[in-house]
Amino acid sequence: MTDPGRTRPRGWSGGRPPRPPARPPAVLRLGNPGRRINISLIAMTFVLSIFAGRLIQLQGLDSKVYTAEAAKQRVQAEKLTARRGSITDVNGHELALTLEAREIFVDPSEVDAKKRDQVATVLAKELSQPKEGIAAKLADTSSHYEQVAAAVDPPVAQRIMDHEFKGVGAKHRYRRDYPGGNLAGTLLGFVGDDGTGLTGLESTYDKLLAGRDGQQFVETGAMGQRIPMTRNTLEAPVEGRDVRLTIDRDVQWAAQKAITDQVTATGARTGSAIVMDVQTGQVVAMANAPELDLKNWSKTPAKDWVNRSVADVFEPGSTNKVITAAAALESGAVRPDTLFTVPDQVRCADRVLRDSHPHAVERLTFSGIVATSSNVGTILAAHKIGDQKVGDQRLYEMLQRFGFGAKPGAGLLGEEAGLLPDWKSWSGSQRCTIAYGQGVSVTALQTASVYQTIANGGVRVAPQVVAGTTAENGAFTPSKPGKQTRVVGERTAKEISSMLEAAVSEEGTGHLAAIDGYRVAGKTGTAMRYDAKCQGYCGYSATFVGFAPADKPRLVVLAVVQDPQKGYYGGEIAAPVFKQVMTFALKSKKIPPTGTQPSPVRIRAGE
Known part of the structure; x- marks a missing residue:
């Protein structure tokens, strides 16, 4: 049954309906050539602009950076020592x-x-x-x-x-x-x-x-x-x-041999010897024992690399008495002939202080006290019981003027200033012991400088080790002269020189330092040695220091032997070293004897 409402196509007679008409074929259209070319040119321009920008960056903006990088790879630096x-x-x-x-x-x-x-x-x-x-x-x-x-x-x-x-x-x-x-x-x-x-x-x-x-x-x-x-x-x-x-090679050799031989002979721990020019303060020799072998330094313990002449500190002992003598003479409290009644011991605060050996009560002049190195006599001169002669402050100031408590000024590596306690802190006994060289500490160079000052008429010249240097053109440039400082008056220096000359006489403690044909002035020193290892005083420091010719001083020689095991007095251990070194130095420097005779020095009452 058909649907009366549908209409049929015209001409249809029934049966299979006809196919719909076919779609017309697509027509292929060619692109626009101009557009394609433009797109290609734009793309190429973009790419080329990137290359151009990079090229500008490499050859222009960053050229120095890349040149430097290339140079690092190609250019090598060789050090020319x-x-x-x-x-x-x-x-x-x-x-x-x-x-x-x-x-x-x-x-x-x-x-x-x-x-x-x-x-x-x-x-x-x-x-x-x-x-x-x-x-x-x-x-x-x-x-x-x-x-x-x-x-x-x-x-x-x-x-x-x-x-x-x-x-x-x-x-x-x-x-x-x-x-x-x-x-x-x-x-x-x-x-x-x-x-x-x-x-x-x-x-x-x-x-x-x-x-x-x-x-x-x-x-x-x-x-x-x-x-x-x-x-x-x-x-x-x-x-x-x-x-x-300023070192003289030959004198250095002699000083080094003498101190080394004595350290060996006495079984000592160490030693030092110094030779100084009196007028200039120049160091002619500075020897230590044992000395460092520079060809094998790497095999030597670091503790033995130091220059002991300026680095090791010790109590000077009786060599320090010249400073007490200078303070006493400068104060006007005593004169060389002032008489003292000197027992072999004296009480100072809570301690009894003694001379180096027992003796009966003596009547000594002040010159005799220095010549015989009496501790008790020195204490009496500095702090006379019931009548103060010098006093703590004046003695302290004199020690300072002679260079104690300050580096000597030679500019050497390891220089020490020693120890000088402020006088206000001195204990009752210390104010006495400092007068004869215990309770303060110094170096060998500081001690030699004290005697250079006395020998130079009371004028201290700062020690020098460097005579000069070469300039860039090879010309020699001398060092500036050492600073000069008036420490004591010329009269005081001469009076102390006479006392020191008496100390080298047969009556003095330094007779083993006498040199035939020459007038010699000097002083022994024997001090107990503080040692940190035993946390107290262990052994001794034996010292002798002096100058010659005594009436026209040219050279100062110091010898110090630390912790000798065979003897310990400075007059026995150090004085022979002084004699040996001074004798060689006088001959090496062609310093003749003056030919004069010393004035007599009264040692005891009645002489």
Whole structure:
């Protein structure tokens, strides 16, 4: 049944309905060529602009950065070590100098494995080193550089290089040499493997001696080979300047031998000997025992690197009595002939203080007190019972004027100021013991400076060790003269000199210091020695210091022996060293005897 409401297409007669008409075929349209070209040009322009921007950045904005980076890879800097200046004695003899040397190194990665044993054998023989240590370095093939020897003589290096071992090389170096070995060892000091001064004058004057290193810039290829005909920039090194000392090599040798022999003979711990010029304060010799061997300093304990003449402090003992004498004479309280009744002991506060040996009560002049080194007499002169003669403050101020409690001013490494307690803090007994040299501490150089002051008519000249230096043009530039300070009057100095001359007479404690044909003035010193190890006084410091000729002083000589085991009095232990050193120095400096006779000095009442 059909749906009367549907209409049929015209011409339809029943059966299968006709197919809908086919869709017309799509028409292929070609793109717009102009648009395509524009898009392509825009894309190309964008890409090219990126390349152009990068090019501008590389060649323009960042060109210096990349040039520098390239230079780092291509240009290598080679250090040109400056030659270190020499240290000479006052006559120009070299005490420390710089010699040509070579560093020997290996590149283990380049050494033929089959020849390692041969290379190790040759290097060990030429360098006097254990073969095992060298073989261990050669076995580390991951390394490209191993130092075998820091500084060897050029002939030794040449013999090694003559073998033409692949991977074995040599570099130009300098090495420091000390012709005298241990001569003035602790005074001179030494340099480390890098050429830097570590101790002594080598350290104090390191900047001046070292000069300034230079550099050489060369272009190298990827394998490290130098590219010929390329840039080569040179900054030449500036050689170090020379330092001339006031030390006389020959006198230094004599002083060093004398103090070393005595330290050995007495079984002492250490010793020092100093020779000074009276008028200039210049140090002619500064010797210590034991002394540092500069050729083998690395094998010496660090505690023995110090210059004991300026670093070790000790109580001066009776050598200090000249300062008490100066204070007493300057105050006008006593004169050289003032008489004292001197027992062998005296009570001071809570202590009984004694002379070095028992004796009956004596009537001594003040000159006799100094000449015989009486502790009790010195105390009486400084603090006479019931009638104060000098007083604590005046004695303290005199000690200061002579340089106690302050560094001597020689500018040496390790200089100590010693110990001078403020007079207000002195205990009852200390105010007596300080008068004869116990309760204060000094160095050997400070003590020598005291006697230089007396010998120089009461004028102290700051000690000097450096005579001058060379300028950049090689000309010698002398050091400024040592500072001069009037400490005591000339009359006081002469009166003390007479007392010291009497101390070297047969009646004095220093008769073993007498020198035939010369007038000698000097003083013994024997003090108990404070030792931190035993936390108290253990042993003694034996000292003698004096000058000659006594009436026209030219040289001061000090000898101090620390903790001698065979005897301990300064007149027995140190005075012979003084005599030996002074005798040599007078002859070496061609100082003749004055030919005069000393004025008589009254020691005791009734003389």
